[in-house]
Structures are given as C-alpha cells and as structure tokens.
Amino acid sequence: MTTDMTSETTVQQPCAEWRELLTLLAAGGELDPAEQERVSRHMAHCAACAASLERERALLALVADDHREPDPALLAACRAGLQDALDRQEERGWLRRKLSVLLPASWISPRPAWSGALLLLIGFTVGLLGPRLLLRSHATPVSVSRSVPAPDASAMGANPSPLLSAKPQAVSVAPAPFDLRAADVAGINVFRSSESEVPRVELHLRTQQPLTVRGTLDDDDVRSVLLNVLQDSRFCPDPDLRLDAVNLLRSRDNDPAVRSVLCRAARADGDAGVRRMALQALAGAGPQPMIRDTLLDALAADDDAGVRIEAISVLRDMAMRRAMLPDDRILNALRERAQKDPSSSVRVQSVAALRALVPPPAP
C-alpha cells in the first residue's frame, strides 16, 4: 500500500503489484477462478486494495452512465445512406460488365473496314508516343512508393497484395530516395487470414502526403520502419504502436539487428508494458551475452515491478529449457531480489525461481 500525499484528502493507493489484477477484476471476465481467489484473499487484509477496487468500479459506473445507444433516427439515416451507396456500387459493377461485353470482339468482327482503320490508328499512336514513353521510364528509378487509397487492398482474407503499393512515378529527374527511417508512424495494421499464414503488415506513415507501406516482415522496408519505431520513440510516441512493433518483430529474433533493438527497448523504452513485452520477445532468442545482460539489468534496475517479474520469468524459463545456464551471476541477482526488492511479488517470484533452478542439497 502506498499513500498519495499530494491531494488534500489522502487517498491510499493500492499495492503496485496488484493494481493491474484489480483493473482486470473490475473489468470482469478476465481472471480465472484461482486468480480471483488470490486477489480476494489479498483484499481481505489490504484495505487500500479493497478501496481501490471500489473506486475503479465507481469510475466504470460513472463512464457507463454516459454511454449512449444510437438514436433510431440516426440508425435509419445510416441505413438509407448505405443503401444508396450500395446501389451506386452495383451500378458501377453493371456498367463495367456491359462494357466488357460490348467491346472489342463483337464490335470489330462484323466491320472489317473499321477494324482496319482502328489498327492503323493504334499503329500510328504507338509509333509516335512509344519512344517518348520509353525515354521517360528509363530516366526514373522507382524510389518512392505512394499508395493510392485503395479500399479493397486492406480487406481481411484478400490474397496478399504486391509487396509495396508502388506506382512508378514517371518524372524526368530522379528524386532523392525517400528515407523511411525519418518518417513518423501513425498506425500499424496487421492482417492474418489464418494462424499459419505469415501476417501482412500495413504501416501508415505521417509524411507530407499520406504514405502506406505494405508487405510482410520479410520486406526490408517493413522491417526497417518497425526497427525504427523501437529505436527512437520520437517517431512513434504511441506505446501501443511500439507494442505492435515488438509483437511483430519477435518472430525474427534470430536477426541480430532485431535482437539488438529488442534489448534496447527492454532497457530504455519509456513504457513499462513495452519493456515487458520486449523481454518476453527475447525469451526465444537463445543464450546471447547481450540478452543475458539485458535480463539481469532489468531485474536489478528497472523501476517497474512488473518488468522485474517478467525478467525473472524469462530467466527461469530459459534456464529450465537449457537455453541459458543459471550461473552465479543469475543466482546472485535472484538472491538479492529475494532479500531486498521493495515488491513482495518480486521477492516471492525470486524465491520460487531459486528453488526451481538450484537443486536441494542431497540428504
């Protein structure tokens, strides 16, 4: 329990390591019976946590009172608008089908004179304009990808679209290459048609004109933007997007650049949730000295109890899988946490990890 001394009326804060569980309990439907029992037992002797749960429920009730159902008139207007829009969609589809039926075969074949004239016109046009088109396309290296907003391209279940939504820009002077590393990231969308399929990623960049990079993690552009998101949070102040970046990159932890960035995020990201997830993502990366150091630094120095607990969990998991040997450095770090950590949960987890990693002495 901690006390907030900044307000006139002193509000007792809940125990740091129980705060998130209290939020999940108030939200409902997230804790299994064993976890609920654990929280209830704790609240039975912690007035601050019990009071915090009541405040959280009061907050949710307050916000729920303000929640609104749609007005029937608004719903009716939306439905009418949608019907009009669908009618227009259908008309366009009908027109396209009709045009494809009318031209060119049924129009040309019974009219040989017209077909001949048309062929002459096509030949003349190609002869006149062809060299110019060829000259312009050779002068233009494609270095900028600009996406034309294509509503169909981001649909679920659609076949993977081309890697970058690129339209070669035919300009006479080669533009400077656009530096994706300098772009702010406004949004990350991930599409998975099935668990086994490699996810498709859509990165919305905040540039002078809206720019979307589409592809998979195997594409250099997608990977470089995601790495940049984690390397420098100036390009991405939204912690949710940084969490998405960690989540996506974790499947590439065999890449040294990815490992390095995940270690950096685990140490230095401003958001505890991102640091926690970055540690989780390193669990599968193998016994690298950099990873061991990152875990030990998090255990010793991170100011968030949840991050320290995550570090213990990952160390223990790697040791049990024989992915990392529980050497003296690791054991001493756990012993120190077991004795000195201000969080009781960290102390308990440290003791449990030591019991799992250090075999009891032979009788």
Place this chain on the structure above:
Amino acid sequence: MGVARDADARQARAAQVAEEQALVRQAQTGERMAFDALVRRYDREVLRLALNLVRHSEDARDIYQESFLKAYRNLPHFRFECSFYTWLYRIVTNVALDHLRRRGSRREEQAPALTEGDSGSSDFFDRQPQTNPASSPEKQLWGQELSQRIGEAMKRLSPRERVVFEMKHYHGLRLRAIGDLLGTSEETAKNSLFRATRKLRDSLSDIWK
C-alpha cells in the same frame, strides 16, 4: 435436465451459425438481400461502437458506411476461417482506428477554440437532453457537465486505448478476442486497457471524492 438444456442451447447456436454461413454464401454470389440481412444483424452494434468512440453523429455515420462498404466489396474473399462477426469487426475496428488517428492530427492543426458562452457543441453527447422527467434543471446541467468532462477525458486516450476500453466494457469481448480483432496480442490489449483506465482515473478522480 441441465444437460438436456445445454444440448438444446448448443444445437440452437449451431443452427444460428449455419444460417449465418448460408446468408454469407448467398451474399457472396451477389444477392443483395442476403447482404442487407447481414447488415441488419450487426449494424446497430457497429453504430453504437462508432458513436461512442467518436462522440459525433456525422463521424459515426462515416465509419458505419465505410465499414459496410468495405465488407461488401471484400465479401467474395471471406474464406470462413473465422466467424463473420470477427471478420466484420476487424474491418470496423481498423476503419475506426484510422478515423480516430486522422481526427487526432486534424485537431492539432485546425481545431477551432470554443469561446466562452458558445452554446453550440459538435459533441453528440453534449447535445442529448436528459430524458428523466424527474430531473431538475440543476441535475440536467450537472449531467451535461459530467458528459463534457468524460468526453474530455476520453480524448486523452490514444485511438487504440479508446477502442479497447469501449470493446471490453460495452461489447462483452474478452481481451484475447479484442487483441485478435486488432491484429495484436492479448498482452497488448491488456496494456491498452490498463493505460486507458489509469488515464480516466487520473482525469475523473475528483468527481466522486
């Protein structure tokens, strides 16, 4: 007796799922009435989500229309690897998130400042009259002020935090399902919920002291 009831409930659910799949297949062949029937099943919930996220009728209409048009165009690609509800809500949440992100940058550039005494408000919630016939003018005023405070507090949430909070508390979804809809993990959805709740708590804690 209980076992028989459970079996009946399971059968009823299976029948509903089969019926919906049949509707989807009909809609995929171009049957407009089948698509309209699918829209009617979910559009109230979709509008409720949009309205409470953006707190603005016109913007909610845009999200509604854009979502269902995308669903209509892409229905032929739906392969029944998840429920139609999940597929539709993935579209809706992506459209809503894009809308909130765009609105966030527009507000920084060009949001007009409301002057004191300006009675006009673009917030749908601010303009809703109290329907309780017993509420006094003072209570009605307090209700409007409270709504405004909640609206201001909601604006401090990121787009993702708003969507997760809304879907968790008002659409009965578990965090794992929300993570799936957003194309992210349960852990990320949890973190969003924790941050959203903390921000709301910090913004509104003085109200019930």
